[in-house]
Amino acid sequence: MSSPLTTVPxxxxxxxxxxxxxxxxRTEVLAGLVVALALIxxxxxxxxxxxxxxxxxxxxSFTMAVVISIVGGRKAMISAATGAxxxxxxxxxxxxxxxxxxxxxxxxxxIQIALGALGxxxxxxxxxxxxxxxxxNALAILIFMAQVPEMRDVPWAVYPLIIGGLALMxxxxxxxxxxxxxxxxxxILTVITVAAGIAVPxxxxxxxxxxSLPVPGLPDVPFTMDTLxxxxxxxxxxxxxxxxxxxxxxxxxxDITDTHSNKTRESLGQGIANVITGFFGGMGGCAMIxxxxxxxxxxxxxxxxxxxxxxxxxxxxxxxxxxxxxxIPMAALxxxxxxxxxxxxxxxxxxxxTLKRMPVGETVVMSVTVICVVATHNLAIGVIVGCIxxxxxxxxxxxxxxxxxxxxxPDGNQVVYAVTGELFFASSNDLVYQFNYxxxxxxxxxxxxxxxxxxxxxxAALDAIETKYGERGKKVTxxxxxxxxxxxxxxxxxxxxxxx
Numbered sequence: 001m002s003s004p005l006t007t008v009p010x011x012x013x014x015x016x017x018x019x020x021x022x023x024x025x026r027t028e029v030l031a032g033l034v035v036a037l038a039l040i041x042x043x044x045x046x047x048x049x050x051x052x053x054x055x056x057x058x059x060x061s062f063t064m065a066v067v068i069s070i071v072g073g074r075k076a077m078i079s080a081a082t083g084a085x086x087x088x089x090x091x092x093x094x095x096x097x098x099x100x101x102x103x104x105x106x107x108x109x110x111i112q113i114a115l116g117a118l119g120x121x122x123x124x125x126x127x128x129x130x131x132x133x134x135x136x137n138a139l140a141i142l143i144f145m146a147q148v149p150e151m152r153d154v155p156w157a158v159y160p161l162i163i164g165g166l167a168l169m170x171x172x173x174x175x176x177x178x179x180x181x182x183x184x185x186x187x188i189l190t191v192i193t194v195a196a197g198i199a200v201p202x203x204x205x206x207x208x209x210x211x212s213l214p215v216p217g218l219p220d221v222p223f224t225m226d227t228l229x230x231x232x233x234x235x236x237x238x239x240x241x242x243x244x245x246x247x248x249x250x251x252x253x254x255d256i257t258d259t260h261s262n263k264t265r266e267s268l269g270q271g272i273a274n275v276i277t278g279f280f281g282g283m284g285g286c287a288m289i290x291x292x293x294x295x296x297x298x299x300x301x302x303x304x305x306x307x308x309x310x311x312x313x314x315x316x317x318x319x320x321x322x323x324x325x326x327x328i329p330m331a332a333l334x335x336x337x338x339x340x341x342x343x344x345x346x347x348x349x350x351x352x353x354t355l356k357r358m359p360v361g362e363t364v365v366m367s368v369t370v371i372c373v374v375a376t377h378n379l380a381i382g383v384i385v386g387c388i389x390x391x392x393x394x395x396x397x398x399x400x401x402x403x404x405x406x407x408x409x410p411d412g413n414q415v416v417y418a419v420t421g422e423l424f425f426a427s428s429n430d431l432v433y434q435f436n437y438x439x440x441x442x443x444x445x446x447x448x449x450x451x452x453x454x455x456x457x458x459x460a461a462l463d464a465i466e467t468k469y470g471e472r473g474k475k476v477t478x479x480x481x482x483x484x485x486x487x488x489x490x491x492x493x494x495x496x497x498x499x500x
Contacts, residue, residue: 016303016304016305017075017302017303018303018304018305018306024302024303025305026178027299027300027301027306028301028302028303028305028306028309029305029306029309030179030180030183030299031180031294031295031299031300031301031306031309031310032295032301032305032306032307032308032309032310032312032313033183033309033310033313034180034182034183034186034294034295034298034299034336035078035291035294035295035299035306035310035313036309036310036311036312036313036314036317037183037186037313037317037325037328037333038182038290038291038294038333038336038337039061039065039078039080039288039291039310039314040058040203040206040209040314040317040318040325041203041206041330041333042061042080042081042288042290042291043057043058043060043061043080043081043314044057044058044203044206044207045057045083045206046081046082046083046085046086046283047081047086047207047283048206048207049083049086049087049090050086050089050090050093050101050283051090051093051094052093052098052101052283053207054206054207054208054209054210055209055210055214056098056281056282056283057081057086057282057283058081058209058210058314058315058318059210059214059277059280059281059282060080060081060277060280060282060283060284060285061080061081061282061285061311061314062214062282062311062312062314062315063214063273063276063277063280063282063311064079064080064081064273064274064277064282064284064285064286064311065078065079065080065307065308065310065311065314066308066311066312067269067272067273067276067277068269068270068273068307069304069305069307069308069311070304070308071265071268071269071272071273072265072266072269072270072273072304072307073250073261073262073263073264073265073266073267073268073269074249074250074253074254074261074262074266074287075259075261075302075303075304075307076253076257076292076295076296076301076302076303076304076306076307077246077249077250077253077261077266077287077292077295077296077307078287078288078291078292078294078295078307078310079246079270079273079285079286079287079288079307080285080288080291080310080311081282081283081284081285082245082285082286082287082288083146083377084241084245084286084377084378084379084380085238085241085242085283085284085285085286086283087377087378088234088237088238088241089101089104089105089234089238089283089284091234092104092230092231092234096230097220098220099219099220099221100219100221100227100230100231101283102219102220102221102278102281102282102283103219103221103227103231103278104231104234104235104238105235105238105274105277105278105282105283105284106219106274106275106278106279107228107231107232107235108234108235108236108238108239108242108274108284109239109270109271109272109273109274109275109276109277109278109284110271110275111235111236111238111239111271112239112242112243112267112268112270112271112274113267113268113271113272113275114271115239115243115267115271116243116264116265116266116267116268116270116271117268119264120243120267121243121247121263121264121266121267122263122264124247124248124251124263126387127248127251127383127387128365128386128387128390129362130362130363130365130366130369130386130390131365131366131369131383131386131387131390132248132251132252133346133349133366133369134365134366134367134368134369134370134373134382134386135248135252135369135373135379135382135383135386136252136344136345136346137345137346137349137350137366137370138369138370138372138373138374138379138382139289139290139344139373139379140341140342140344140345140346141341141345141370141373141374142373142374142377143289143290143337143340143341143344144337144338144341145374146337147334147337147338147341150201150330150331150334151334154200154201155198155199155200157198157199157200158200158201158329158330158331161189161192161193161198161200161329161331161332161335162331162334162335162338163335164189164335165185165186165189165331165332165334165335165336166335166338166339168181168184168185168188168189169181169182169184169185169298169335169336169339170339172184172185177300180298180299180300181298182294182298182299182336182339185332185335185336186328186332186333186336189329189331189332189335190327190328190329190332193327193329194327198329200329200330200331201329201330201331202326202327202328202329202330203325203326203327203328203330203333204325204326204327205330206330209318209319209322209325209326210318210319210322211319211322212319213315213319214280214281214282215280215281216279216280216281217279217281218279219278238274238284239271240380241286241378241379241380242270242274242284242285242286243267243270243286244379244380244383245286245287245289245379245380246266246267246270246286246287247263247266247267248379248383249287249288249289249292250263250266250287251263252289252292253292253296256296256297257296257302259302270286270287273285289344290337290340290341290344291310293340293343293344294336294340295307295310297340297343297344298336298339298340298343349366361390361393361394361397364389364393365386365389365390365393366386368385368386368389369382369383369385369386369389370382372385372386395424395425395426396426398421398422398424398426398427402419402420402421402422402423402427402428402430402431402451403419403420403421404417404418404419404420404431404434404435405417405418405420406418406435406436406440408440408441409441412441413441413442413443414441414443414444414445415436415440415441415443415444415445416445416447417435417444417445417446417447418447418449418450419431419446419447419448419450419451420450420451421450421451422451422452422454423448423451423452423453423454423458423461424454424455424457424458425455425457425458427458428455428457428458428460428461429457429461431458431461431462431465432461432464432465432468435465435468435469437468437469437472437474438472440469440474441474442473442474442475443474443475443477444469444474444475444476444477445476445477445478445479446462446465446476446477446478446479447479447480448478448479448480448481448482448485449479449480450480451480451485452482452484452485453481453484453485453488453489455488456488456492456496459488459489459492459493459496460492460496462478462489462493463493463494463496
């Protein structure tokens with residue numbers, strides 16, 4: 001007889017996917033470097049929006065990227081300090097100071113953890129495809145619009161540098177894909193501007209880079225109920241915007257890579273990353289669509305290593321190689337982001353043949369999403385308005401699905417009405433008017449075999465029909481209810497008005 005211990009399988013440590021081959025490892029490392037270079041001016045810009053020192057945004061990008069690479073639910077997605085999050089908490093900083101901003105970031109992270117635990121990520125299934133397409137197209141437009149200020153009132157040399165950078169990124173991959181084209185473009189344009197002494201705006205002009213590592217600590221605020229009531233509204237908005245952007249971006253990466261991500265883990269991960277970022281004095285953040293597209297679409301990264309290294313490289317670049325990084329011309333980074341915007345936009349969605357085939361409602365939802373996002377610069381508002389528009393159009397479309405047809409028995413003693421379709425608040429409103437109360441015989445049968453009762457409005461409509469027949473001394477019998485409809489009807493029938 002064998003020992004029970006022999007049936008226990010041996011535990012094996014799975015090999016990280018970025019160690020599968022030298023090519024994958026190289027791709028992930030170089031992708032992380034490109035993303036780190038692109039993150040620096042963005043983080044500084046978002047710090048300015050929030051009204052804080054550049055170090056606050058840079059350290060936030062470092063901690064967000066490193067932490068989310070470990071606890072996040074979507075491989076290769078980049079999380080860092082973002083403009084949307086900066087806009088949400090900027091008023092708090094301007095009115096109360098940095099300590100309150102940091103406290104709001106920590107509380108926002110805790111709210112995200114709570115929402116993640118409650119399963120808020122499951123709501124993503126209710127986001128229609130047309131909203132997703134609108135979200136992607138709006139992001140592409142916002143990414144491009146963010147580059148426009150870098151092309152205004154600048155030396156003329158900026159324009160040929162941008163064009164040269166774009167040309168390098170388009171044609172260099174035809175020679176080799178070993179090194180990411182954006183990295184080649186950044187290096188070559190930096191060498192040209194430094195060697196030739198071309199005076200153009202560079203990363204150093206955005207703000208002074210930090211020269212020391214971030215140190216953990218508590219936010220400098222009084223730990224009172226007044227503080228909590230002050231930061232709570234900002235923290236809640238911070239949590240919702242961050243989760244929505246992150247989950248939408250994760251869904252986009254899922255589609256690009258044909259892989260599935262754990263949205264609940266991502267929600268929890270975003271919260272954990274923001275809490276840790278707050279304790280390190282960072283301004284918090286969420287998933288970054290632009291840098292994620294650089295990582296996944298442009299550089300071909302697919303693992304957590306690129307996300308982790310983007311944060312590590314960012315810190316090393318600003319602390320150790322700050323003087324070198326400061327010389328990178330903004331034109332090089334603008335060229336990278338313009339290419340990202342072009343690659344992100346779903347051009348197929350606006351082709352005439354696509355628009356011709358697409359239902360008008362779908363196009364309207366996509367357009368409304370794009371307009372709202374671009375107008376408000378808030379992805380969360382655009383997605384919410386887009387989803388509401390989609391629900392209204394859907395409700396209007398299915399409101400006419402319920403059909404009623406009546407057949408009177410040859411002897412004239414009974415009429416059978418067959419109801420077909422979905423009965424809910426929109427369709428059931430018309431249901432009451434589709435019966436001949438005056439001329440029908442005394443015995444009325446309503447057959448719901450091909451219908452489904454979804455809400456109380458439908459039960460109330462059936463009650464109204466019975467009441468109208470009852471007032472004329474006629475009896476109504478309802479048959480054919482499926483199990484769910486029968487349960488709802490049995491629970492609510494006769495209970496929805498005060499007269500019963």
